[in-house]
Amino acid sequence: MLTKLTRWSRLKSPWILHLNTGACNACDIEVVAALTPRFDVERFGILLKATPRHADVIICTGPATRQMKDRLIRIYEQTPEPKFVIAAGACAMSGCVYRGAYNVIGGIDQLIPVDVYVPGCPVRPDAVIDAVVKLLNKL
């Protein structure tokens, strides 16, 4: 009964944290655009949260820069269980054009475990919604 309840509540309100690990802003504005009236993810109970302690899903954009490395790991550790990570955009997946730059580590999966990869440079807002739906299906 209790597991049923928790599962139901998790499915109905996946709160997300948007984390920029060194992105060029493009994925960031697209993730924000997903919250605005045209795409409106709030109708699925998806809310953007300011702190990792409130979030269930971390949406990471951008390649992990060396400056962000410790912060990314710390934010991941601050997020309460169960937590999921979406790597949004080609940079978060593999580093994209920044591959080989001295200050870029590469995809964020080298630092934290990733559940869903969303390709695109930048990701489209509908792709972000699709990623969250796919994530919910995994639950």
Place this chain on the structure above:
Amino acid sequence: MNFQIPIGPQHPALKEPIGLRITVDGEIIREADLRLGYNHRGIEKLAESKTWIQNIYLMERICGICSHSHTTCYVQGVEKLMEIQAPKRGLYIRTLVAELERIHSHLLWLGVAGHEAGFDSFFMYVWRDREIVMDILEIISGNRVHYAINTIGGVRRDLDELQVKNILDSLSVLRKRSEYYLNLGTTEPSFVARLAGVGYLSKEDALALCAVGPTLRASGVPMDVRKDDPYAVYDEVPFEVCTADTGDVLGRTVVRIKELFQSYNIIEYLLKNLPTGPIAVRAPRRPKSNEVVSRYEAPRGENIHYIKSNGTEKPERLKVRAPTLGNYAATIKMLKNGFIADVPLIFAAIDPCICCAERAVAIVDARTGQEKIVSTSSLKQLKQNVSPNKERKREVVWPL
């Protein structure tokens, strides 16, 4: 009371985070300092290992909002190095995308300003209509954000009659909506009261601190690269440089809304006078060894690229001066003697375009020397607590 709130290096609403160190005496900011480098990726060094064509894609990814600005600035420089001239139609399409980008960037900013001022429905309205521009850009280039329309020697995609008609139709919708925002954003009493008198920057300071773009123009200096040093086809297109005399956040809002209408006019002119002919010329593989400085008026201000070639397939040096960097010194001036609660608004008003991740503010108490870290979200909370009841001196006259 001293306590630390170590909230993580991210913030949801504004995508451009930065470290700010502010010394306060009670509520008043006495000293401000910026911490940069959280998003340093090493693009300039990386550019030296890529070819001229590959670098277009890298330049586009310096910033996602003014992606076209950086590629145009770069491509113009390289065209000068290679001694080629892009055909007229190519330049018209390039300018068209540049103006569309200005519209999308200014609408984005307008929404963010509404959000920072606590006017969230304005944010949602503006962002809903911003999707119209994104659709136009998608029609032209096939992508919403990174258009990849520029190439050395012209543009990559042509326009047909149907597209031109589509763009003009959507533009008339957008113009109508913008008039509504102009009315709403400039007559809505609480919104105006929140913005007027905040972050004052005098004309002398703006010039002395090398402010650029709408920040400079809002201080009454009619400086615009499009007028002063015309590139592409701006010398043929009629438009006005918009200024305001108030020098505060309200003035910056007015300048940006006025620029929206200028951009609509420019786009209509470009589409009605679109010349026929090729859109690109063939570019050589290597330029001669030389150096060039390229200027471009991005939505945020003057963008400068310095390119040095040594006659090979790769640039020897590429230096980018993004407009936001020019505005940092002025921001510090604006922050001084203001309220802590105004920090997000003042900082958002320069339309910062640093793609990094930290939005934490370190506050140093001037009397004790102690530091504490406060996140922007708690600053916003503070702002909401402070602003409603506080009597504040308004020194500016409403410009419209």
